[in-house]
Amino acid sequence: MGATKQVSPGIWRLRLEAKGRLVVNAWLWRRGERNILIDTGFPQTTDQLIANIEATDLRLSDITDVFYTHTHNDHMGGGVVLKDEWAPNTRHYAFAGSGEALEDYFTFWEARRGTAGSLNSLLPDTERWRSMLAEIKSIPPAPLRVAGDGTIPNLTRVEVGATVRCGEASLRCVDARGHDPVHVAWLDVDGRRLFSGDVILRVPTPILLHMRDELFTWLDTLDRWQKSLAVDLLLPGHGMPTALFQQSIDRSRAFWQSLYTLTSEELEAGVPVDPLDITFAWLGDDRSRYAARSTVFVANTLTLLVCLQKLGFVTQLPSRHWVATRALPDFSTLRAIAATQGIRG
Numbered sequence: 440m441g442a443t444k445q446v447s448p449g450i451w452r453l454r455l456e457a458k459g460r461l462v463v464n465a466w467l468w469r470r471g472e473r474n475i476l477i478d479t480g481f482p483q484t485t486d487q488l489i490a491n492i493e494a495t496d497l498r499l500s501d502i503t504d505v506f507y508t509h510t511h512n513d514h515m516g517g518g519v520v521l522k523d524e525w526a527p528n529t530r531h532y533a534f535a536g537s538g539e540a541l542e543d544y545f546t547f548w549e550a551r552r553g554t555a556g557s558l559n560s561l562l563p564d565t566e567r568w569r570s571m572l573a574e575i576k577s578i579p580p581a582p583l584r585v586a587g588d589g590t591i592p593n594l595t596r597v598e599v600g601a602t603v604r605c606g607e608a609s610l611r612c613v614d615a616r617g618h619d620p621v622h623v624a625w626l627d628v629d630g631r632r633l634f635s636g637d638v639i640l641r642v643p644t645p646i647l648l649h650m651r652d653e654l655f656t657w658l659d660t661l662d663r664w665q666k667s668l669a670v671d672l673l674l675p676g677h678g679m680p681t682a683l684f685q686q687s688i689d690r691s692r693a694f695w696q697s698l699y700t701l702t703s704e705e706l707e708a709g710v711p712v713d714p715l716d717i718t719f720a721w722l723g724d725d726r727s728r729y730a731a732r733s734t735v736f737v738a739n740t741l742t743l744l745v746c747l748q749k750l751g752f753v754t755q756l757p758s759r760h761w762v763a764t765r766a767l768p769d770f771s772t773l774r775a776i777a778a779t780q781g782i783r784g
């Protein structure tokens with residue numbers, strides 16, 4: 440109930456909910472004879488994907504075109520495990536730069552999952568962190584290799600700037616790199632509606648080191664979009680659509696700006712810093728109360744600290760607390776320094 444909703448002429452939000460409470464969107468765009476899907480959910484939500492498509496009086500085999508915004512499991516994983524279920528003439532489109540994800544998706548993804556464990560060496564060994572870790576590890580990861588062979592059938596690799604025509608629909612491949620170094624967005628050229636994946640969310644956009652995300656690349660994407668992209672409706676990978684494109688970009692940037700401000704204040708106080716303290720101060724009353732979600736935000740704090748470490752502003756003590764080694768610049772100066780040193784994230 441309520442998992443399928445038309446949000447704009449011809450466009451339905453297909454809401455997919457995984458165990459562990461992460462909700463992701465796939466978008467169905469019906470235009471003339473074409474039934475276009477943008478993103479495909481998790482491997483474990485394909486039943487919901489199919490049911491949601493059927494709620495619009497179509498079947499999976501009626502989908503004519505599938506577009507992927509990025510390689511993360513909640514966007515590309517469903518499409519991969521449905522390999523043998525798609526109609527043989529369904530066309531799939533992904534960014535040409537997606538690399539190994541398009542060759543052997545399962546191996547690619549297995550190297551990236553397991554957020555919590557990868558954070559261990561960057562956090563002090565406290566009771567609080569141990570209990571978060573225990574809660575996360577109590578939820579077994581969903582099986583990945585459930586069907587298919589890890590490839591996407593009938594795949595067209597699209598370059599940034601190229602426009603794909605599907606009947607009357609035109610989708611332009613827009614550079615969206617950062618949250619996933621090979622992220623793109625798909626712009627409905629005529630309707631100025633942007634299928635934006637995870638670039639701009641209502642929560643702080645996750646930029647995770649172990650996923651090889653790039654903080655400074657993502658910030659550049661926000662700036663470029665703000666200057667050069669006209670969008671009337673933003674259709675994000677998680678949450679509801681919004682017409683407030685510019686304001687949403689401002690808010691996404693401001694989340695990270697405030698994380699940076701908090702981090703520099705903590706470091707400049709001169710006491711060794713536990714990143715969990717920064718993270719919980721950052722999230723305030725809005726913080727998600729369960730560990731799996733909080734961990735993503737802890738990972739954001741660590742992304743920032745590791746960037747500062749690469750730039751020579753902080754170091755980690757043997758206790759794994761963090762301390763400043765010199766005065767920290769403001770956020771825009773930090774970005775300029777990173778740019779001159781060629782550090783992307």
Ligand SMILES: [Zn+2]
Nearest residue numbers: 511513637676
């Ligand atoms: Zn996502």
